Amino acid sequence: MAMQLGYTMMTEQAGPRELVGHVVGAEEAGFDFAVSSDHFFPWLEEMGHSPNAWVTLGAAAQATSRIPLMTYVTCPILRYHPVVVAQQAATLQILSGGRFTLGIGAGENLNEHVVGAGWPPADVRHEMLVEALQVIRELFDGEGHVNFRGDHFDVESARLWDLPEKRVPIGVAVSGEQSCGIAGELGDAMVATEPRTELGEWFDDAGGVGKPRIAQMPLSYDTDRDAAIERAHRLFRWFGLGWKVNAELPGPPAFEAASQFVRPEDVAGSIPCGADVDAVIEAAQEYAHAGFTHLALVQIGGDAQQPYLEWAQRELMPAWRKAFGD
Numbered sequence: 338m339a340m341q342l343g344y345t346m347m348t349e350q351a352g353p354r355e356l357v358g359h360v361v362g363a364e365e366a367g368f369d370f371a372v373s374s375d376h377f378f379p380w381l382e383e384m385g386h387s388p389n390a391w392v393t394l395g396a397a398a399q400a401t402s403r404i405p406l407m408t409y410v411t412c413p414i415l416r417y418h419p420v421v422v423a424q425q426a427a428t429l430q431i432l433s434g435g436r437f438t439l440g441i442g443a444g445e446n447l448n449e450h451v452v453g454a455g456w457p458p459a460d461v462r463h464e465m466l467v468e469a470l471q472v473i474r475e476l477f478d479g480e481g482h483v484n485f486r487g488d489h490f491d492v493e494s495a496r497l498w499d500l501p502e503k504r505v506p507i508g509v510a511v512s513g514e515q516s517c518g519i520a521g522e523l524g525d526a527m528v529a530t531e532p533r534t535e536l537g538e539w540f541d542d543a544g545g546v547g548k549p550r551i552a553q554m555p556l557s558y559d560t561d562r563d564a565a566i567e568r569a570h571r572l573f574r575w576f577g578l579g580w581k582v583n584a585e586l587p588g589p590p591a592f593e594a595a596s597q598f599v600r601p602e603d604v605a606g607s608i609p610c611g612a613d614v615d616a617v618i619e620a621a622q623e624y625a626h627a628g629f630t631h632l633a634l635v636q637i638g639g640d641a642q643q644p645y646l647e648w649a650q651r652e653l654m655p656a657w658r659k660a661f662g663d
Contacts, residue, residue, distance in 0.1 A: 344370075412444025
């Protein structure tokens with residue numbers, strides 16, 4: 338099955354100028370698309386960064402010419418009001434010349450607590466996400482001024498004055514049947530982090546047949562496998578906690594505490610580490626078998642991007658094209 342190869346601008350592990358340089362390098366290396374996280378905090382303090390994703394993506398849109406860009410993902414229910422997200426997305430679509438996809442989801446407490454509005458339970462967050470999607474889609478329609486009265490959001494006479502020629506597609510992050518239903522009905526793509534076949538089935542049942550399915554997978558490239566494992570454990574040991582946990586923890590100290598008993602061998606068993614192309618392809622096969630059409634790889638470590646890009650162009654991409662097609 339064909340599956341596109343993506344690059345991740347991980348805002349939690351590099352500053353804005355470095356991130357723009359990284360995505361320029363990814364375009365030059367031949368990656369099919371690029372995604373960007375949208376955080377206010379890093380997962381762990383040692384990661385050390387969290388610049389504004391939208392400003393960085395605007396710069397990336399000007400610094401690149403071919404590679405599609407995407408938020409992976411923005412939460413439009415607390416830190417941003419949906420009308421602000423709609424305006425940002427429309428503007429970025431214009432700046433990028435039609436290369437942008439708006440990825441949205443119900444968010445994590447880690448980033449959203451900063452506005453002091455509390456952290457609603459998952460079912461309420463999904464209600465808020467549905468309303469946010471309704472507002473954003475209506476603003477993208479561009480048919481006059483938008484007024485909206487919901488249980489969670491009010492919109493008063495809003496209009497996007499600069500709309501792109503190509504409507505911004507919306508990808509919706511999913512983790513279970515409820516979110517898959519939202520994505521299938523109101524989204525243009527499904528966004529996930531786990532290679533679970535049932536996600537696509539639920540997405541299809543709600544109207545997602547034929548729409549893209551976009552996933553993300555971490556790896557830690559290094560010619561020294563022990564160094565790759567050490568870096569992955571130091572910076573990414575939180576990944577195995579699962580998204581039900583990750584969505585609820587309030588800050589980096591909580592992630593430090595929750596992941597304190599994760600061992601290097603645990604990380605090495607769940608994330609490809611080293612320079613073994615076959616290990617990356619084998620891990621990616623799980624996503625292809627689960628029906629995903631796009632997979633964005635996350636190279637762990639802000640200082641490890643250039644050697645990774647060179648290796649990806651030289652060794653990974655030929656193997657990827659052979660395994661998953663062009």
